Amino acid sequence: MFARRIVLVFSLLLNFVLAYNLVWGKSGAIAYMELRERCDTLESRIAAAGEQNLELSREIRLLQSDAKYIEKMIRNRLNFVRGNEILYIFPMEETGEVPGAPVNEAKN
Numbered sequence: 001m002f003a004r005r006i007v008l009v010f011s012l013l014l015n016f017v018l019a020y021n022l023v024w025g026k027s028g029a030i031a032y033m034e035l036r037e038r039c040d041t042l043e044s045r046i047a048a049a050g051e052q053n054l055e056l057s058r059e060i061r062l063l064q065s066d067a068k069y070i071e072k073m074i075r076n077r078l079n080f081v082r083g084n085e086i087l088y089i090f091p092m093e094e095t096g097e098v099p100g101a102p103v104n105e106a107k108n
Contacts, residue, residue: 023029062069074080081087 021028025031063073079087079089
């Protein structure tokens, strides 16, 4: 009878240790859920980077082959104009800054 109780107590302790490791151990359920969440986050970041890569590849191809696209980018980003055009740059309403103008470091 005494040996049965020792075996029973030992079995219960063993079950408790195994259950604890199953849930809270290094390779337990909680660690798995954290790794799964991290994996999902990384997969979404990889997908976003892939989309950005495709967009940049498209823009590179256009810049290498399409003269009209090059002109459009130069005109939009650098405020270039043709000889018969006049460029008007208005300050932004909220800040009063002129887009494309150099930043005055003395203000900051």
